[in-house]
Amino acid sequence: MSDNSLMSILKARTKADHDRLESLVFFKELIRRSLPLDSYIRYLRLLSIIHWSLEKELSLCADERVKKIWHPKRARYNLLINDLDYYSDYLIKDVLDAVNLTQDFCSLIRRHSSKGALYLLGYFYVFEGSTRGSVKLREILKENFNKGKDFSGISYFVNYGDKVNEYWDEFVEQMNALKLDEGETEKVCLSAIDCFQRLYQIIECLDGNKERKHLYTVIALNPMAGNHPVPQDEKELKVSIDVAYKCLKDFPYLMMRYGTSGRHFTLSDSAWLTYLTEFSQEIINTQVNWLLNVLTTRGVPSILLEIHLDYLFQELTREKPEKREDYNKLNITRDLIQNQRVAILNDETVKTIQQEFKEKITSQEGDKLPEAIPLLASAMCDEFRGIEGALSSLKSWLYDAKIFSQDWIKAILEAEQKLKQIALSKK
Ligand code: HEM
Known part of the structure; x- marks a missing residue:
């Protein structure tokens, strides 16, 4: 040199x-x-x-x-x-x-x-x-x-x-x-x-x-999350982490699609949602709504947030029953989100279409992503309630021929058409 x-x-x-x-x-x-x-x-x-x-x-x-x-x-x-x-x-x-x-x-x-x-x-x-x-x-x-x-x-x-x-x-x-x-x-x-x-x-x-x-x-929890606050109470933080892992286990979609960053964001969002319980109902509603918009337009339908809020409420209350009232605010926000979804497509309808879908694909492929139809239905509701891009950002993955078989894609398309028909009839 x-x-x-x-x-x-x-x-x-x-x-x-x-x-x-x-x-x-x-x-x-x-x-x-x-x-x-x-x-x-x-x-x-x-x-x-x-x-x-x-x-x-x-x-x-x-x-x-x-x-x-x-x-x-x-x-x-x-x-x-x-x-x-x-x-x-x-x-x-x-x-x-x-x-x-x-x-x-x-x-x-x-x-x-x-x-x-x-x-x-x-x-x-x-x-x-x-x-x-x-x-x-x-x-x-x-x-x-x-x-x-x-x-x-x-x-x-x-x-x-x-x-x-x-x-x-x-x-x-x-x-x-x-x-x-x-x-x-x-x-x-x-x-x-x-x-x-x-x-x-x-x-x-x-x-x-x-x-x-x-x-x-x-x-x-997440090196990519920037600088937002998390709970300082050890028990609450621990619950938020456990709940994040429960969501990841119950919804393979998050890891299948987003890999490590799916895990990291589930963890940091969970901690942030827990941290929010210190604030008023109004603030929680606004903040969760903001998060809902971010997530849905990136391909994470609101049903996942709904379930996440539910798990948080249950587990936090179990760990610290004396703060039930604070944690219940998450429950109230979750109800608001859920009501909007079921007004467009109720759970019974989604279950029926999910069953029909299951019969058209191999059990192996069905087991890979059991939540496919609820996710699709939720993304459709998100789009119908005005979140532009919510449906397309999920579909870009759900219809990917590199991940799924032709039979799967055909069955998803049929399910989507049925869901759309029902959703349109509610408008
Ligand atoms: C106890 C801690 C460290 C020890 C013992 C150490 C030791 C060394 C040694 C032995 C070399 C090779 C020097 C040569 O062959 O000429 C080296 C090179 C270098 N180290 Fe460290 N290092 C330490 C920490 C760090 C840290 C924390 C950084 C930066 C994050 C760093 C950056 C560099 C750089 C840039 C060179 C290349 C220098 C060059 O040849 O241009 N080192 N270090």
Whole structure:
């Protein structure tokens, strides 16, 4: 590497900040094998929201220079999610300052999306480079945060396996081939320095020896959810998580269609709905209605929200009967949504059509998505009550020939026509 190559300049310009970062109590404790598990989990959560934002912007960026550098094989967000899943039983609070600083950093990353390709490259250099330091930390991480034979819980740090040097050499070559002028090189350097300094501030907050405000945050449930509040009562938060898993189990659609992000949004929405019970009925109605519009136009019919609200009411009341009145507000909102739906297509009608549908398809395919007809009926009601796009966003998936057989698609079409006829007759 010649001395005036981009990567040589980057290394020299960021050395002091790298060394300063390495000297943080967090890393000292990690190396001494005394880093508390809570701090380690908090670190993974913060990294997950940064990687989510950065990898999203890098993959969407149309700038030719970014296209030459970014490749999905370098994505590490999913590894962080796997590691966090390994620790999903730990209901721990986050450090408020660290979360706020990380959210600020993520907003900056998003602001750089269209015109800030060179800034994105500076940030990416820092995270790609961290794979080199991780090699030195692997054994320690394995000893402390993974007792098993695989790499669950620490996979973010062992990605690229024994190919770290190979991946790094390729990255160095691609970065140096960009041939940036002085001003452009400066932009990449400054953003890399800025990234190191922000990470310093963020990770400093994880030093358990200092007094900090801790609270439950949404990032633990869904790194993509932004910054909305969640209940601070441990029991309520736990119920909201259990209910989210119950919905996911009862409605395979959410995972089949949306995968991990379906799980994450079900969890964060559940916590948010629970949090709302502190407010007036009017506020709850307005907020749930807002959520209903967002969900239905993205292909999640309102019947799922209805059932989610019902489960929440039941389970929260069971856990904390003294707050029944507060939780009942969810029930009242649910009734409003349900009444609008059954006024267009009642449950009996839907059941009959569901039975006819079942007889036309194989039991294997029927078992795959037992809620298909109730979902279709609900999406139709949502459309009929004025939510434009509610039906088409479900149908784009329900009629997908890559997922379903021709027999299924034919049977769905027949069911849809029948439902439509009945719904129209109610208008
Ligand atoms: C205890 C923590 C850390 C240790 C022990 C460590 C160690 C190392 C080592 C040994 C290298 C290779 C240096 C070389 O071959 O010249 C390296 C490179 C690098 N590390 Fe770290 N590191 C740590 C934390 C981090 C963190 C948290 C980040 C950023 C998220 C980071 C970013 C980088 C970058 C960007 C490089 C590449 C430098 C270059 O060659 O251009 N490191 N680190």
